Amino acid sequence: MSAIRIPASVFLTASLLALAACGGKKDDKPKPEPVVGVIVAQPGTAAMATELPGRTDAYQVSDVRPQVSGIILKRLFTEGGIVHQGQPLYQIDPSLYRAAVGQAQGQLASAQATAVAAKLKADRYTDLEKINAVAKQDAADARAASGEAQAAIVQQRANLQTAQINLRYTNVNAPISGRISRSSVTPGALVSASQTDALATITQLDPIYVDIQQSSTQLLALRQAIARGGAMPDKAAVKLKLEDGTDYPLTGTLQFSEVQVDTSTGAVTLRARFPNPNGLLLPGMYVRAVVSQAVQRNVFLLPEAAVTHDAKGQASVLVVGADGKVVSKQVTDNGLSNGQWVVTAGITAGDKIIVQGSSKAKPGLKVRAMPASDNPAVIDQKPQNGGGQSGAGAAQ
Known part of the structure; x- marks a missing residue:
């Protein structure tokens, strides 16, 4: 019995179909899902x-100004440095203000002496008035004079306090703590209580x-x-x-x-x-x-x-x-x-x-x-x- 011959084209077609089948299976595999x-x-x-x-x-700013008039004797701080509240900054000549304090003290002492004499006279006239040994008007005038003498004491005491305050103001102190600016005056300068220019400025x-x-x-x-x-x-x-x-x-x-x-x-x-x-x-x-x-x-x-x-x-x-x-x-x-x-x-x-x-x-x-x-x-x-x-x- 003779063998049946199969054409080569049949084998080629079968091979291509097998490869196509394998390739189709590979493409059907799902792609990996991205991970996020x-x-x-x-x-x-x-x-x-x-x-x-x-x-x-600035948190606080304060101008340093004189409160009395006079000649600047000393500058007591370093320009641009830190100063503290109450620290002396300038010294104004205190001579006139020290003399004013002495004068006020003398006037107060005189008023106190006058008040003592007026009080004694008023007391004496009051006793005489009781026995009709002095006119009622004179007794009233004596008591009024004693009262005026007491008022004069109060007035002279206030004058003394004012003089003492002015003397204290000859020391120009820092109103706040902070960094101070350069000084606008030097020793020997005349300053006035009414001037508009500040001596220095302090900034906190x-x-x-x-x-x-x-x-x-x-x-x-x-x-x-x-x-x-x-x-x-x-x-x-x-x-x-x-x-x-x-x-x-x-x-x-x-x-x-x-x-x-x-x-x-x-x-x-x-x-x-x-x-x-x-x-x-x-x-x-x-x-x-x-x-x-x-x-x-x-x-x-x-x-x-x-x-x-x-x-x-x-x-x-x-x-x-x-x-x-x-x-x-x-x-x-x-x-x-x-x-x-x-x-x-x-x-x-x-x-x-x-x-x-x-x-x-x-x-x-x-x-x-x-x-x-x-x-x-x-x-x-x-x-x-x-x-x-x-x-x-x-x-x-």
Whole structure:
């Protein structure tokens, strides 16, 4: 029996069909699901911090002025140094004022002696009046003279006190503690109690004030938020950014706000008080104040990586849905607070927000959700096979 010959083309066709079948099985294998790191959104509170312009202002400023006239004998302080309240600063020639004190003392002694004589005469005339040995008018005049003598004592005692005060004013003392300016006079200069020019100026720099400008629109929005219950008043802590962009290391507190709006600028002035132990802040410096005036309630704090903004400024987040697929949600944010976005609307409690691996997560794509790691590289190293747990159930 002769063998049946099969054409070579049949073998070739069969081989191609077998290869095609094998290739089809390979393509049917599901692709690995991208692994993303998620956090579970939970409502909380966030400080409503606003960065506002401001300028520093001295806590206290006092001009040193003479209260009596005379020649300056000595300057008793170092220009630009620190002086303390009550410290002598200038010595005015006390000669005339010392003499005035002596004169007032003599006049007081004379008035006291006159009062003694007048008192004795009044007493004697009163006794004589009882036996009708002297006219009633003369007795009344004697008693009146005694009273005038007592009044003269009071007057002369006041004159003595005035002279003593003027003598004390020849020592010009510091009215407050602080840093003193240069002196406008030198020893030998004549000064007057009525002069308008100050001898020097003392400025207290610790603590120091910062006057902050806030628009009336911002202030109105804040008060309305508090009235609606969406925010609650804070202790109003204030932080500063200096002119060179660095942060001032100490925190201040908000003291008060003006009750009127400046019609030329439409702003309200807020005043904060800062400790300034090293004198780093000087009056007149321009600063940026970060003011925490209230606390927002029922908001979501999300890492910076979780929120993206488009060209129009619209914010959005990527969320892993219940079916494990990525969903893009538009949200409303109220800026950053301590490095986190404050989201006020657009998500709900329990949403699984993608914070790591978002470049691999596209809306509609199914992903494996894992709890976010402190090391983002851990998410990238997760096995990406199709046999693992997928969807939101992986992040519990």
